[in-house]
Amino acid sequence: MGLLKKNEQTIVKNRLAEGMKDPIKIVLFVSDKQEDCHYCNLTKEVIEEVANLSEGKIATETFLMSENKALAEKYGVEYVPGFTILDKNGDNRNVVFHGAPFGHEFATLLEIILVVSNGYETPVPDSVIKKIKEIKEPVKLQAFVTPTCPHCPQAVLTSHFFAMINPNIKSEMVEASEFPELSAKYGVSAVPQVVINDGAGIFVGAYPPENFYEEIMKTLGK
Amino acid sequence: MVFFDLGSSIDTGKKKEIEESYDVVIIGGGPAGMTAGVYSARGGLKTLIIEKASEGGQVVLTEEVENYPGFLKITGNDLSQRFSKQARHFGCDIISAEVRNVDVCCDNKFVILDDEKKIKTNVIIIATGASHKKLGVPGETRLNGRGVSYCAICDGAFFRDRHVAVIGGGNSAIEEALYLSQMVSKVTVVHRRDKLRADKIIQDRAFANPKIEFVWDSVISEIEGGNRVSSLSVENLKTGIKSKLDVDGVFIYIGLKPQTDLFKNMIQLTHEGFIIVDKDTLETSIPGIFAAGDVIEKEIRQIVNAAADGAIASSMAIKKYF
Numbered sequence: 197m198g199l200l201k202k203n204e205q206t207i208v209k210n211r212l213a214e215g216m217k218d219p220i221k222i223v224l225f226v227s228d229k230q231e232d233c234h235y236c237n238l239t240k241e242v243i244e245e246v247a248n249l250s251e252g253k254i255a256t257e258t259f260l261m262s263e264n265k266a267l268a269e270k271y272g273v274e275y276v277p278g279f280t281i282l283d284k285n286g287d288n289r290n291v292v293f294h295g296a297p298f299g300h301e302f303a304t305l306l307e308i309i310l311v312v313s314n315g316y317e318t319p320v321p322d323s324v325i326k327k328i329k330e331i332k333e334p335v336k337l338q339a340f341v342t343p344t345c346p347h348c349p350q351a352v353l354t355s356h357f358f359a360m361i362n363p364n365i366k367s368e369m370v371e372a373s374e375f376p377e378l379s380a381k382y383g384v385s386a387v388p389q390v391v392i393n394d395g396a397g398i399f400v401g402a403y404p405p406e407n408f409y410e411e412i413m414k415t416l417g418k
Numbered sequence: 419m420v421f422f423d424l425g426s427s428i429d430t431g432k433k434k435e436i437e438e439s440y441d442v443v444i445i446g447g448g449p450a451g452m453t454a455g456v457y458s459a460r461g462g463l464k465t466l467i468i469e470k471a472s473e474g475g476q477v478v479l480t481e482e483v484e485n486y487p488g489f490l491k492i493t494g495n496d497l498s499q500r501f502s503k504q505a506r507h508f509g510c511d512i513i514s515a516e517v518r519n520v521d522v523c524c525d526n527k528f529v530i531l532d533d534e535k536k537i538k539t540n541v542i543i544i545a546t547g548a549s550h551k552k553l554g555v556p557g558e559t560r561l562n563g564r565g566v567s568y569c570a571i572c573d574g575a576f577f578r579d580r581h582v583a584v585i586g587g588g589n590s591a592i593e594e595a596l597y598l599s600q601m602v603s604k605v606t607v608v609h610r611r612d613k614l615r616a617d618k619i620i621q622d623r624a625f626a627n628p629k630i631e632f633v634w635d636s637v638i639s640e641i642e643g644g645n646r647v648s649s650l651s652v653e654n655l656k657t658g659i660k661s662k663l664d665v666d667g668v669f670i671y672i673g674l675k676p677q678t679d680l681f682k683n684m685i686q687l688t689h690e691g692f693i694i695v696d697k698d699t700l701e702t703s704i705p706g707i708f709a710a711g712d713v714i715e716k717e718i719r720q721i722v723n724a725a726a727d728g729a730i731a732s733s734m735a736i737k738k739y740f
């Protein structure tokens with residue numbers, strides 16, 4: 197008995213079978229203490245379920261955060277549950293998820309799996325890709341979401357796509373209700389909220405790629 | 419409650435680069451725009467749908483829809499995914515972008531996107547819908563995202579076991595109050611009249627809900643708080659008495675503001691900004707530009723008649739211009 201219902205499993209299985217090209221690996225960091233991480237087990241469970249529906253194209257590996265800090269740091273995973281997706285070359289392009297991929301964020305997870313598996317073919321328009329590639333400064337994007345927010349996947353996807361396009365950009369999804377302290381730090385009470393460079397820039401809403409890019413430039417003072 | 423959005427609306431196979439010219443460009447990807455797309459594409463027209471937020475429009479923010487024919491109960495998100503899937507199925511191009519300008523010149527029409535891309539088209543269908551109207555009181559803008567919200571399903575989780583206010587008395591306001599009551603400790607509905615406008619079935623549910631209280635005949639004159647919302651100034655319109663309502667959040671559902679800023683000096687609009695159309699054809703004051711859905715002047719704004727508008731606008735456009 198899995199988390200996904202039978203008919204949902206079929207849909208996921210078909211999407212992965214049709215959409216995946218190269219194998220990928222999901223690397224998850226958890227805590228061994230259930231009381232420290234309410235969603236760690238559930239996250240592990242759902243990720244493994246997705247992997248099982250991939251006919252061997254998705255590998256998973258789970259590490260204890262407490263014993264693998266250096267590895268987590270290498271991938272940019274700071275909190276548990278936190279995970280990242282490695283392409284066939286073992287690269288994660290600075291794309292990180294903090295929190296369980298439930299609700300609408302499950303759609304985000306599936307989409308990112310497909311994009312990574314297809315060699316980072318993102319739906320960002322070429323005109324925006326060109327401008328994103330020109331960013332020389334380090335940019336940290338944190339997209340705060342809730343699983344029930346239907347506009348949120350758009351914000352996370354755009355943020356993650358930008359990181360895939362330019363190695364100077366790091367992108368994190370943060371499931372706001374699982375990380376109340378981090379959310380409180382940036383006063384998150386409406387989502388999607390995107391925090392740029394630790395609060396130097398903040399905007400609320402799912403912006404199209406062009407407007408999202410403009411917000412980054414504004415934060416960089418350009 | 420754990421659920422999984424399988425993301426049928428996010429389509430990796432979608433074409434990201436669009437053409438330079440189309441037969442029909444539809445601005446807005448809600449029920450009206452998507453339905454217009456289905457009719458236009460099925461009519462053999464090269465069709466582009468431009469949506470600036472996420473596909474589906476306002477409907478995606480509705481937790482449960484119980485009045486769309488054929489579905490006893492469906493989430494707003496599921497319904498809108500079905501709309502966009504259908505539009506794609508018949509060959510519509512759908513992109514995520516904001517329209518910067520619409521240029522009507524010498525028999526040609528151009529839609530200019532946020533990246534300066536210029537798309538030539540014969541017909542434009544405006545289905546930009548409406549966004550939630552703001553109260554326009556002190557504190558509202560400053561505390562937006564700091565306790566002021568316009569989306570209960572997005573932001574309700576931040577107010578678990580807290581006291582929130584819902585402003586308004588229509589279907590949206592009361593549905594959201596009911597939704598919020600599942601997680602917050604108390605919902606106070608503040609409404610300017612002495613009875614609700616919401617459908618009877620929704621009213622009955624709200625009155626029976628022990629977590630929902632009502633403040634009648636009252637409006638908000640200010641939203642107060644330092645970094646976050648802490649209270650509301652409430653004014654009773656009948657007695658003139660002002661009082662303070664301590665809340666942690668306020669959800670505003672007082673009606674709709676049409677998204678027509680772009681068309682202000684171009685198309686004939688009502689005083690409130692809704693687009694005036696020919697009632698039979700849904701054509702605007704400019705030939706070849708149609709409008710459909712919540713954005714047009716009409717009495718009833720529901721998903722079902724937004725979709726119907728989309729069908730009419732595309733069908734009439736085909737009849738008249740192709």
